[in-house]
Amino acid sequence: MTVSIRSVLHNTQFKRADPVVEVEGKDLDMPVRWVFTNEREDVSSFLSGGEMLIIEGNALLAADWHGTLGQYVASLAQAGVAALVVELVEGVVRMPDELVSAARLHGLTLIGLKSRVPFVDICQSVNTAIVHEQMHLQLEVDTMSTSLREGLSRTGNIEAVAETIASLFGESVAIFDGDGLLAARAGRAFDAGNESSAVIALESRSRPVGALEITQRTMTFDATMRRAIATIVSPVAALYIDGGARMGMMHHLSMGPADGVHVNTFEAQEAHAMLEALGFAGSCIYMPFAFRFRSVVEGINHVSTMVERFEELSGCAVSCMMEGDLMVGWCSTTDSSDGAAAFGRHCMDALAVLEGDGIYVVHGRVALDTVTLVDGFAVLRDIANHEPAYGRVVSTMSALVDRFVASSDMDKAMRMLVVQTIGFEVAASPLLLDTLCACFDNLDSKTGACEQLGIRRQTLYNRLDKVTQMVGVDYNDKPNWSMLLFAAKLTKSWQEQHGE
Structure with a gap:
């Protein structure tokens, strides 16, 4: 069983610190890959995701920190940290409101420790449990892999592949080819929508083969198990359902x-x-x-x-x-x-x-x-x-606005915005670009746009129809048309500032 945030909360050493979940992030059942302590402001640059980070509350007030608590939490969430744990015993004895608000905003689990327990004791106890679980899981995967390989070596068609997998795990199995057509099914009927299942991608020679779906009635197939199954089943399934070139x-x-x-x-x-x-x-x-x-x-x-x-x-x-x-x-x-x-x-x-x-x-x-x-x-x-x-x-x-704001490369962000909205052909046409900008300036009021451009209404509609023919977005499609106008305005401003 994978060590999760929830199971860490029940760890003997961790419980001695009187933990209180201040913010329940995306999921308390999220796996914890490792527990460690580091009070650097830029700690996120050293993380790879899944860590539980423990710090002393006073570290949040360190003089050498230059950013805000919100930026600190955002960096941890971006790095994929499972949870932030803050000791609230001396100095900072209450979770800062800014930290709580940022954790809620970014879906990061935030835990306060009300009693002092040496961090080394917590890290050693939880990390030992993580290593034990990883060793146990690897043993399970190795045993499963051997049995699965032996079983599949005796199959002669895709139906036999499904039967072998269903029999080995005692679950229901469905295999779909690359076109999404059902290729084989084994085990009792799926109770779709009312029971958990795992969907595993099958691929061979760097191209998709299809999908394998298996129920999780008696066991949970975590990421490691799914990868192992995909590695073993994919080349065998490809013999029967490969879509080719x-x-x-x-x-x-x-x-x-x-x-x-x-x-x-x-x-x-x-x-x-x-x-x-x-x-x-x-x-x-x-x-x-x-x-x-x-x-x-x-x-x-x-x-x-x-x-x-x-x-x-x-x-x-x-x-x-x-x-x-x-x-x-x-x-x-x-x-x-x-x-x-x-x-x-x-x-x-x-x-x-x-x-x-x-x-x-x-x-x-x-x-x-x-x-x-x-x-x-x-x-x-x-x-x-x-x-x-x-x-x-x-x-x-x-989703373009979120992607645009999140990009650290403004030149690439602008190219992406143009490509996904107005296209380079419209961007290169001063006449059409100015027309879209006039619509943006006047909240898409056709009368206001005509007055700003000094043209007749029919001329405006002719230009907008031309844009629709070029990009496939109609001005009656309000949500996407609004995004188009926004992109045109940004593009015009970018061109003016960069002399394009």
């Missing part, structure tokens, strides 16, 4: 540009060739998406329904690829006669079917070409992998 090309496209912002010329040419090989014509337009499943067994039928309904539309298709609990892909159409905005609405109507179904849906904006499609995946995966809000449908634009 097609899956490899889709995976390559969905990884986005190498710099995480915008494709270069070589990447664009390579991506275009891959799309052609996958059967997509140069006239196609796309909307990229990513689905995070709470349970693939529970959610995959809802996705199938969504795909069937969308593909009933003329020229429309859905291409997707399963990577464990993440499905990545795009909606596309060869019939763009109604325009990009209309296609975007069709996509949104289809994705809305998944709302409330235990799936976190993230979608990009409409991509009118290969470059915009691949660029769209640059932020799509990051958002989908960040604390999924199951049951919600969100756009990448809705």
